[in-house]
Structures are given as C-alpha cells and as structure tokens.
Amino acid sequence: MTQTANRADRSLEPVPAEPVPKRPVLSRLSLGHLVMVLAGLLAFLLVLLVLRQQGETVEIAVTGAQVEAGTILTAGQVNLVEVSAMDASALGALLTPEAMAQIVDERWVATRTLAPGVALSDGDFRRASAATGLRAMSLPVDVAHAANGAIVVGDLVDVIVVRGTAAEYVVTSAEVIAVAVPTGGVGGGGFALTLAVDAETSLRLAAALNGGSVEVVRSTGASPADPAARYDVAPVGARGGG
Numbered sequence: 001m002t003q004t005a006n007r008a009d010r011s012l013e014p015v016p017a018e019p020v021p022k023r024p025v026l027s028r029l030s031l032g033h034l035v036m037v038l039a040g041l042l043a044f045l046l047v048l049l050v051l052r053q054q055g056e057t058v059e060i061a062v063t064g065a066q067v068e069a070g071t072i073l074t075a076g077q078v079n080l081v082e083v084s085a086m087d088a089s090a091l092g093a094l095l096t097p098e099a100m101a102q103i104v105d106e107r108w109v110a111t112r113t114l115a116p117g118v119a120l121s122d123g124d125f126r127r128a129s130a131a132t133g134l135r136a137m138s139l140p141v142d143v144a145h146a147a148n149g150a151i152v153v154g155d156l157v158d159v160i161v162v163r164g165t166a167a168e169y170v171v172t173s174a175e176v177i178a179v180a181v182p183t184g185g186v187g188g189g190g191f192a193l194t195l196a197v198d199a200e201t202s203l204r205l206a207a208a209l210n211g212g213s214v215e216v217v218r219s220t221g222a223s224p225a226d227p228a229a230r231y232d233v234a235p236v237g238a239r240g241g242g
Contacts, residue, residue, distance in 0.1 A: 057082045060119055061100040067114040070136045070178035070194025072107045073125060095120045109136055109177050109194075111153060126153060126177070134196040136177055137205060139216070143191045146216040151193060153179055158225050159195075160215040161208035165234040167215075170208045171201045172225045 064079040080097055095103070100120065108125040118124075139159070143149035151157060159170045178194035193216065197205065208214055219225065 057084055059097050060094045061097060062120060063114045063116050063118045065116055067110045068138075069110050069113045069180045069192075070138055072109050072136065073104055075104050078104065078120070095122065095124075111178050113180065134198055135202055136194050137197050137202045138180075138192050138194050139205065139209070139214070140192040141214055141216055145214065146191065146193065147218040149181070149191060151176055151179060151216070151218050153177060155218055155220045157193070157195065158217040158219045159205065159208070160217065161212045162215065163212035166230060166232040168230040169225060169227050170204045170214075171195070171197060172227045173219060174201070 059080045059082055061078050062081055063077060065077045067073060067077050078100055080100075099122075103125050106127065108127055111124060111126055114120070114124060153176055155176045156173045157176055158172045159174065160167050161170050174195040174197055176193050177196050180192040180194070195205075
C-alpha cells in the first residue's frame, strides 16, 4: 500500500514546462513583407531625388534665331537659358554652354534647319569641311538626279550641268556638309545638299542651276574626275550649226 501511495503522489507532482525559443525578428518576416519594405524605401528615395532635382537648375543652349542647314553657327544665333535639372534630363543629351562656345569658336555647321527656341544637342552640328576658307552652298536637286538620295553628310560628290546635248563638270569632289530631307522622306520633294565650295565654284553652281539641268554623282572613294572633262552627244557636223 505504501508503495502504491508513493507512486500516486509522484504522478501528481507538476512537471516544469520547457521554455519555447523565441524566433528571430527576420525569421518572422515573410518575402511579401520584405518586398513591401523595399518598395517603400525606393519610393522614399525617388521622392527625395525628384524634390532635389526640382530645386536644381542648369543652363542649356537654345536657338535665338533660325539656323539654316549647312550654315556656320554664330554666337548671335544662340541664347543660354536656365531650366530645371529634371527638365534638362528629360530633353536628352543637350549641349552645355562650354560645348556650345567651342562649336561657335570652331565654326561648326548645322546639320538641319533649326527653328528659334530649339534646345541644341550634339547631332545638330558637325565640323565644317577640313579645307579652310570654303563656303557652304545649298544645292536643291531632285533625288532621281542625286544618287536616288543615297548621299549623306561627309560624302564627296561631283556636280554635272547638262545644257542642250553637252554635259560638263561644274565641281568635282565637293564635300557634303548637310543633307536636307523633307519630313515625308526623300520622295516628298524639297531634297537639297549643302556643299563646301570655294568662291569661284559657287558662281559656277549658281549659273548651272539657272541655265541647265543638274546631276549629282556620289564620288566617295572613287578616283577624282577630270574637272575639264566635257561630253557632247550631238554629231560633229551638227555642232556650231555646220
């Protein structure tokens, strides 16, 4: 009996509970919680960045007057305006005042016609012809008579004038410093080339444009043509009315 009572007494004694280990804070965060936290941090940083950019301003170069394609840019055609850094970033790769001053000093030419108030970028200008003292002259021509429009800035071209049955060179190996293509494409009319020429050649070109039809030959990479070459398809006996 005594043994039985002792056994019962032992069974009624409280058993101490084992301590439950606490989970680390990070282990209690699900992947969804982490994504939400990171998204909040990114949104906060973006707001700070926008607010900072709204308060910062930069100077950009814009046209103060219209600049024709192929013409040399002058200081009087450029204005510096102050805009927010955020607006400047949205406009793309704009020219800084320092870069604009270099372009003016080095007498770069416009690659396209620029209306007043246009924010200027790198692609709007290129260096003038390597030869010094040359003029820029526009040459309006039908694309069918200009290598079907397959002429780009930097190409060399020969210009031929056709009067009656005779054809002769007006200029050979002239550098193309600008190409004006209408918004409708090369077939939309208004195609024109701007060439780097000397004073005498510009007179010959002007006379050719007003006294005959003009053909433009892309001569990039070809041997230079003989500037004195001339061809007449009329029979020898018919020349000079004989």
